[in-house]
Amino acid sequence: MQHRKVDVAIIGAGTAGLGARRAALKHTDNIVMIEGGSHGTTCARVGVHHHGYSVDGRQVMERVKSERDRFVGFVLESVDAIPEEQKLNGYARFLDDHRLQVGDHTIVEASRIVLATGSSPIILPQFKELGDRLIINDNLFSLDDLPKSVAVFGPGVIGLELGQSLHRLGVKTLLFGRGGRVGPLTDPQLIQYSVQTFQNEFDLNPDAHVKSMENRGDHVAITFVGADGTDRTEHVEFVLAAIGRSPNLKNLGLENTSIKTGDRGMPSFDPYTMQIEDSHLFIAGDVGNFRPLLHEAADEGRIAGENAGRFPDIRAHSRRTPLGIVFSDPQIAMVGKSHGSLEPGTFATGEVSFENQGRSRVMLKNKGLLHVYAEHGSGLFLGAEMIGPRAEHLAHLLAWACQQKLNVNEMLEMPFYHPVIEEGLRTALRDVRSKLHLGPAPIPGCLDCGPGA
Numbered sequence: 001m002q003h004r005k006v007d008v009a010i011i012g013a014g015t016a017g018l019g020a021r022r023a024a025l026k027h028t029d030n031i032v033m034i035e036g037g038s039h040g041t042t043c044a045r046v047g048v049h050h051h052g053y054s055v056d057g058r059q060v061m062e063r064v065k066s067e068r069d070r071f072v073g074f075v076l077e078s079v080d081a082i083p084e085e086q087k088l089n090g091y092a093r094f095l096d097d098h099r100l101q102v103g104d105h106t107i108v109e110a111s112r113i114v115l116a117t118g119s120s121p122i123i124l125p126q127f128k129e130l131g132d133r134l135i136i137n138d139n140l141f142s143l144d145d146l147p148k149s150v151a152v153f154g155p156g157v158i159g160l161e162l163g164q165s166l167h168r169l170g171v172k173t174l175l176f177g178r179g180g181r182v183g184p185l186t187d188p189q190l191i192q193y194s195v196q197t198f199q200n201e202f203d204l205n206p207d208a209h210v211k212s213m214e215n216r217g218d219h220v221a222i223t224f225v226g227a228d229g230t231d232r233t234e235h236v237e238f239v240l241a242a243i244g245r246s247p248n249l250k251n252l253g254l255e256n257t258s259i260k261t262g263d264r265g266m267p268s269f270d271p272y273t274m275q276i277e278d279s280h281l282f283i284a285g286d287v288g289n290f291r292p293l294l295h296e297a298a299d300e301g302r303i304a305g306e307n308a309g310r311f312p313d314i315r316a317h318s319r320r321t322p323l324g325i326v327f328s329d330p331q332i333a334m335v336g337k338s339h340g341s342l343e344p345g346t347f348a349t350g351e352v353s354f355e356n357q358g359r360s361r362v363m364l365k366n367k368g369l370l371h372v373y374a375e376h377g378s379g380l381f382l383g384a385e386m387i388g389p390r391a392e393h394l395a396h397l398l399a400w401a402c403q404q405k406l407n408v409n410e411m412l413e414m415p416f417y418h419p420v421i422e423e424g425l426r427t428a429l430r431d432v433r434s435k436l437h438l439g440p441a442p443i444p445g446c447l448d449c450g451p452g453a
Contacts, residue, residue, distance in 0.1 A: 002106045004088075006032045008308045009100060009108050011092045011252070012116035013037075013079050015294055016285025019301025020114045020308065021082070027309030032110075033082060034102050036091035055170050057146030064141050094253035097280070112280045112308040116301060117252065119245040119286040127153075127241045130213060133220045135238050137162060146171055149236040151222055155182050155206055157326050159242035160198070164328050167202040174234060176208040176224070183332045184324055186340030187385045189351075193369045194387050197330065213239065247287045257281075272316040274304035282308050291322060321403040322383075325392045330368045333395035336383025336402040339373065347373045347382055350408075350432025354388045357424040365389035372398070372428045379407040379438045390421050397422065408433045 007028040010017050013035035021033055079087070090103025100108045121136040128134070135143070135150075137158050149172035152163040159175065160183050167173040175198075182194040182204075198204045209225040219235045226232035249265045259267045259276060269276045269283050271290050276283055284300035286292040303317045326332035339349075354360040354368035368388020374381050384398050401411050408429050416426045433439035 001104075003109070004032065004106060005109045006030050007110070008032075008112045008114065008305075009034060009092075009110035010114040010116060010305070010308075011035075011100070012118060012285070012287070014075065014116060014118055014285060014297070016118075016287075016297040016301035016304070017114070017116035018075070018078050019298045020116055020282075020284055020305030021086075023302045023305030024114075024309035026306065029086075031086050032088055032108060033079075033086060034088045034090065034092045034100070034108070035079070036089070036103070055146070057169070058144060060146055060169060061141070061143055068141050091251070093251065094256045097257045097259075112282070112311045114301075114304045114308050115249075115252070115276075115281065115283045115287055116285045116297075116304070117248040117287045119247050119289065119292065121241060122244045122246050123241055124243070126213060127239065130215045130220055130239055133215045133238055135240050137240070137242055140240060147237040148172065149219075150174075150238045150240050151176065151220070151234070151236045152240045152242055153177075154241065154243035155198075155204065156242065156244065157183060157324075159240070160326060160328050160332075162240065162242065163204075164198070164202065172236070173202050174222070174236065175202065175204045176210060177204075177206040178208065180207040182206055183326045183328070184334050184338075185332060185385055185387070186338045187371055188339075190339075190369055190371060190385050190387060194332065197367060197387065198328075245286065245289075245292065247289050249287060270316075271300075271319060272303075273307055273314050274300055275307060275314055280308075280311060293324065295323075296320070321399045323395060323399040325395055327392070330365070330388050331391035332387045333391040334383075334385055335395050335398040336381070337373065338383060339371065339385055342373060342382065345376075347375055348432050348435040349373055350428040350430070350435065352424045352428040352431065354421075354424055357421070357427075359419045359421050359423065360389050362419065363389060370394070370424060370428050372425075372432050374408050374432045374436055376436060379409060379433065379436055381406055381408060381411060388421075388424075394421065394425055397425070408436065409438060412439075 007030040008024045010020050010033045013033050017033060021031060024031055088102050088106060092100045092102050095101055098109055102108060121138055146169055150166055151174040152159045153176050155175050155177040163173050163175040182191055185191045185194060195206050211223045214221045219237055220239050221233060221235050223231055223233045247266060254261055259279060259281060261267050267276045274282045274284055282304035284304040285297035307314050321336055324334040350372045352370050355366050360366040370386040370388060372384045381401055386394060412429050416423055430442045434441045
C-alpha cells in the first residue's frame with residue numbers, strides 16, 4: 001500500500017472537480033485528483049434520412065453516442081493534461097477525517113478535501129424488479145438501436161426531453177408522472193398549459209396511478225388507471241426511469257469522519273463558501289444537489305477549490321441568478337425566483353401568450369405562455385417561468401436583468417427590435433407594470449406602443 005501526503009485532495013474529475021483543481025492551484029501545487037470512473041470514444045454518424053423522413057434507429061444511436069463521447073472527450077483532454085503525479089485512479093473512501101483509501105493501492109493523507117463525486121439516477125425498488133427491461137438515462141445511450149416502445153417514468157427535465165425525443169423518432173412513448181407537475185414549473189397556469197401542450201403530442205399522464213409492472217421476458221406489461229377512470233394495460237419494450245438523481249455519497253465512508261449527515265446521508269454546507277460545517281471538507285457540483293446544472297457545478301468547483309487552497313482563510317462568493325432550461329419543444333425555462341417560492345401578496349404577475357404574438361406566428365411556433373413576477377412597491381423584477389419559442393434566449397435576457405437587479409420600468413427602457421420574440425416579453429412587462437400601478441394599462445392593438453405584441 002502506497003502512502004501520499006497532499007495539501008488538497010479532490011474526489012471526482014468532472015466539471016466541478018476540474019474547476020476545483022484549477023482554483024486550488026492558485027494556492028498550492030501539492031494536489032491530487034482522484035477518479036474511479038472511465039470513459040470511451042466512438043466515431044460520428046448521422047441518423048435521420050430525409051427521403052420520406054424515415055428514421056434509421058441504429059444510425060441515430062451511433063450519432064447520439066458519438067456526440068456524447070465528443071463532449072466527454074473535452075473532459076478527457078483536460079484530465080490528460082494534468083501531470084501524472086497529481087492524478088490517482090480508483091474509488092476513494094474515508095478512513096478518518098484526513099485519510100482516504102484509494103482502491104486497494106494508495107492511502108492519501110490530505111489537509112483539505114473537496115467532494116465532487118456527482119450523482120446517479122434514482123432507482124426505486126419496484127423498478128429493480130424489471131431486470132434487463134429497465135433502462136436509465138445513463139445507459140439509454142448505450143443501446144445499439146432505438147427501442148420500439150418505452151414507458152418513461154418522471155416528466156422532469158430529463159424525462160420530458162428524452163420522452164419527447166423518442167416519440168419524435170418514432171418510438172411509441174408513454175410518459176408517467178406523480179403530482180401533476182411537468183418539468184421544473186411551479187406556476188399552476190403554466191403547469192396546466194404545459195400538460196395540455198404535451199398531451200396533444202404524445203401520451204402523457206402527469207399524475208399516474210400505476211397498479212402493476214411485470215417483466216414478461218421481451219417486454220413489460222404496465223397496468224394503470226386511464227384518463228377515463230378504467231384500468232388500462234400497455235406493453236412496452238423498456239421502462240426508462242427518470243425520476244431524479246441522488247448524490248454519490250453512499251460509499252464514501254463519511255461515517256468514518258466527524259461530519260454529521262442527515263437522513264439522506266447529506267452533510268450540511270454553506271452554498272456561498274461550499275464548506276461543509278466548520279471543517280476542512282468542501283463540496284461541489286451535483287453531489288451537493290443545490291443547483292445541479294453544469295454552469296453551477298463550474299462555479300461551485302471554483303469556490304470550493306479556492307477555499308480549500310487558501311484554508312483556513314475562507315471567503316464567501318456571490319452566486320449567479322438561478323437559471324434553468326428544458327430543451328423540449330416548446331422549450332421551458334425558469335429564471336430567478338419561482339412562482340412557488342414567492343410569498344403571496346408581495347408580487348404581481350405579468351403575462352403574454354405566444355399564440356398570437358407576431359414573430360411566433362411568422363415562425364409557426366405560436367405556442368407558449370410567459371409569466372414575469374415583480375415586487376409590489378419597488379417594481380423589482382423577481383423572476384419568470386415560461387414555456388414557448390426560443391425560451392432559452394428569453395431566459396438569458398431575464399437572468400441578466402435579474403442579476404443586475406433591474407426594475408420593470410428600467411427593463412422597458414431597453415430596446416426591443418421588430419419583429420422578434422422579445423416583443424412578447426415587452427407585453428408581459430407592460431402588463432405587470434400596470435398591475436403594480438407603476439404605469440398605464442396596456443392599450444390593446446396600440447401601434448404607438450410598438451408592434452409585435
